[in-house]
Structure formats: C-alpha cells, structure tokens
Amino acid sequence: MKGSDLPAALVGLSHSPLIGRNDPAPDVLAAVDAATADVRSFVERFAPDLVVLYAPDHYNGFFYKDMPPFCLGTAASAVGDFGSASGELSVDGDAASAIASGVLDRGVDLTISARMTVDHGFAQPLEVLFGGIDRVPVVPLFINSVARPLGPVARIRSLGTAVGLAAAELDRRVLFVGSGGLSHDPPVPVLRGAPPRVAAALIDGHHPTPEQRARGEARVVQAGREYAAGQTGMVPINPAWDNLVLDTFERGVLQDVDGWTVDWMGAEGGGSGHEVRTWIAAYASLAATGPYAVTSRFYRPIPEWIAGFAITTALPT
Template sequence: MTLALCALSHSPLFGINDPGAATMEEVRATLDQLRSFVRDFDPELALVFGPDHFNGVFYDMMPAFCIASGAVSVGDWGTVPGPLSVDRDAARGLVRAALDAGIDVAQSEQLQVDHGITQPLEFLFGKDSPQAVVPVFINAVGLPLGPMRRVRLLGEALGHELISSGKRVLIIGSGGLSHDPPVPRLNDAPPDVVARLINGRNPSEEARAARQRRVIDAGKAHAAGDTTYRAINPEFDQLVLDTLASGELSKMDDWANDWIEEAGGHSGHEIRAWLAAFAALSTAGSYRVTTRAYWPVEEWMTGFAMVSAISE
C-alpha cells in the first residue's frame, strides 16, 4: 500500500467557540483515530490539498491550482508561522506531471499558506513537525471557479505521479463541507476590502485581530440563531461524503458551481480539496473508507467531517 488518505474539515473557530462537551469529545476521539491511522501508515510524504482564505493568495494573481515547491505559514488562527518542510523535488515532479496531463497549474517557490493548509497538518502531525509535505492550493473562494471535472483530473494526474514515486504518501484533503462564513467577495465588497482582496499580505497585528474578531462574533451569532449567513446543510454534506466513499467520483463532474453554492454555502466550494484528494487516491485502484464521522457544528459555522481511507 503506497497511498492512504485523510480528509478533514478545518475551522478557524476550533478551540475558540465551544460546541459543547459531547461534540468536542467525539471530535477529539476521531482525531485520535486519524492520528493512529497516520502513525500506522508511516508516510514518507504528505500531499495536502487545501484552500486559502485571502491570507496568502490574492487577486493580484489568483490561480485555479498552485503546487508549492516552497511554502511559508502565515500563522493565522494559532497555527505555527514560518517555513514548511516542503519536498521540493517531489513538488517539481508533481508540477511536471500535471502539465504533462494537460492540467494548467501554477508553481510557487514561496507560497504563503493559511490555516486551510496548516491546521490539518497540525491536527495530524502536531506542531513543528518535520514531516515532508507538498502543499497544493485549490482555489475555493476567489470567484470565478472552474468546473469540478478539472479538480478531479488534477487529483488523478498527481496520484499517478505519487504512485510512480514508490513512496508511502498520505494524501490530505482539507476543507469544510457546507458552510457560509464571513469571507468577503470581490464583486460586492467596499473599496478598502477590494484592496485587501487584491493584495492583503502581511497585515498588521491589529488588522488581523479585528478580522478574526469578526469571524468569532459571527460564529457565536450563528450558533444563537442569526440567519445572516446560510445554514449548515447536512443533506448536502452526506451527499458529498457518500459520493466520495462510493468511488464514483466522475458523478461530481456535473455538479455546477452555482448549485454547490446554493446547497453548500459560499464556502461549500472547499469540497474541491476533498475531491482532488480522493481522485489522487483512486489512481491506486479501489479504496475502502476506514473512518467516517460528521458533525454540523453551528458554533464553527461548518459541516465538520473526518474521513480516512486506504487502497484495497
């Protein structure tokens, strides 16, 4: 077995807004299961697909996909700032494989990544882990977005390259399922926010703290019944999980972006990272889901899920 998968939600509000003792106990117990799964697999490389939330990637250059041959954590929401242990040779090989497969990808020698990449790595490996990684940015908030089919084909192209490497590779998909947090959108943002969406790198501590406070307050209001943002949609979330578990990933090719947003919220597009991860795993043949857990966590404003899978 050379490929294994962990797909899991991230949330900036994890550990901040309290979803209740019972939910937190179940989430932590499932995280322990995933960590045990990872330890048993003992990966030589971790490939992580994840989004950004206008913390590292902006409209001054918004790629659909970007493979990092070097990456730096911005350190938002309590994640560790600084360089990640990126396997440059593996990353460059993945870039070539994607391009050879007809998938246009960007490459970055210093990709700035936020909690969408770093939180799942810290969940699974701990903080300051030396684990070799390759981060792959999947655009999920910088509209317009391409079709889901291209996401699947990207995952397959990278999966074939991973198999040819002969290494034990843990594939990670990072994203919320249905959720609609206060992420601004370019078309209806005021001028000062538009400027930040175009290039908001390296904000002041005061600006970052103010932005994070807005998210915390929105999560608390949402849990109290505020309807400013769309509700979590467990039916949509179970459809996503069922489709990924079935292995019939091409069914998602026809999932229109407008429908995903209507059913899953403005940030429901983060399911793209899950699709890419499962598509990469599928290149090793049929697979079996070994862990599947889900919670609609209003305090975190997201359908929160964790899945592990192995090739059969």
C-alpha cells in the same frame, strides 16, 4: 500497518479557525476529539514518507492580482492566523517538482509557486495529524475555493488524478489529505461590490497589521457565536448535502462530481462549501492508484465552528 507496503492512503479533514475559540457542547467536542485521535492513529500506522496536502486559502496567500484555480508549492510558509503555527513548512522540493512535471506531462495546466504563503487551511491539518507544520515532508497544493469565478469541478478531479499518478512514480508511501469543508458559509469578503479599501486588499494582498488581524479574527469569532445562536443570515449547515458528498466518496463514484455546478454547490453548501474541492482532489489522487475503500467516516454539524465537520480515512483495496 506501520511501515506498510501500501502505496497510498487518504485523510479528509475539516478545519475551522473557531476550534478552541468557540467550541460546541462537551459531548460534541468529545466526539470530535475521539475521531481526531482515531485519525492520528491511522496516520501513525500508515507512516507516510510524503504528504500531498490539498487546502484552500482565505485571502492570506492568494489574491485577485494573480488568482490561479490551483497552485503547487515547491516551498511554503504559514502566516500563523487564528493561532495556527507560523513559519516554514517542511516542503519536499524534489518531490514537489517531480509531481509538478508529472501533472504537466499529463496535460493538466498547473501554476507553480516557489514562495507559497498559506494559512490555517494548511497549517491546521498538519498540526492535528503530525503535531506541527515541519514534522513530515509535504507537497502543498492550493485549491481556490472562495474567489469567483470558480472553474468546473471536473478540472479538480483531473488535477487530483494527475497528481495521484505522478506521486505513484515516486516509490514513496504517500498520504493524500483534503483540508476543508463541508457545508459552511463564514463571513468571507467578496470582491464584487466591496468598498475600495476591501477591494484593494483582495486584489493586491495588503497583509494586515497584528492589530488589524486581531480585529478581523474577533469578528469571525463573533460571527460563530451569532451563527450558533441562529442570529445570522448566513446559509445554514446542510447535513443532507454533506452526506451526499461523503456518500459519493464512499461509493467511489467520483465521476458524479463532474455534474456538480458552481451555483448548485454554493446554494447547497454555502459560500465556502467549495472547499470540498480539496477532498475531491485528494480522493481522485487515491483513486488514481486503484480501487479504494473508505475505512472510517465521522460527521457532525457544528454551528459553533460554522461547519459541517467531517473526518474520513481511506485505503487502497
């Protein structure tokens, strides 16, 4: 498939800031490593000319002062949280602008950022799949997955479809990547009822000092340890829901997601289960090019990473 004539491909990839910091048992880690090696081989064989990367943010780049439901970046830089890479992403500005115009032409409202700030949700999949954040031309698309109010999932599917149609006009081999999920309920701050200092940071985007970031990351690591030990009130990983989500993608019945309500997704998948919106957008983009088949599917519930962890690949049929 190297240099393939296939126009598009897809990778769905969970991320976690706890990878390498609070790892599961060796056999689980070995299974993840094997699945990761397989997906790298898949990407290498496909040899994309362009990556369209859908990912969330964790109050590192987007804040309540201006919180779009989704946003396309014509330039982007990563903050380097949780040991992920920092610096400029190799954004293809021309492709990003063309896709943005194509999405708007298709009647989907879209926010544009010429100076997008991203975190590990974007950096980690680029590092896993390509070995760095500047190795492949990319179009970054932020999908709000934590900051309520959240819009209907049908709008995410519409966005993904419009992006897929616009990308198909570029005459490039495009890899669509959905980064995040599946079920997980990490300690993400909530604006309603937050203390004034926390609320101000969520609204205005007060970036932490290195010392404050280190303390915050240490709290997340500790939360992972408590979660794995069953010493927390966070919503548990839900393998049944995770596999329902994966089954929906594998069966190609993406229209089913239009009936998924915000409250149902949160109750079943946890506070950050809405990160599956990035997968929905990616699969809708691939489906816009025609029928597809899921070519690999890996899933493990990994409490140490506070995640229902999954990796999938798909190709047009």
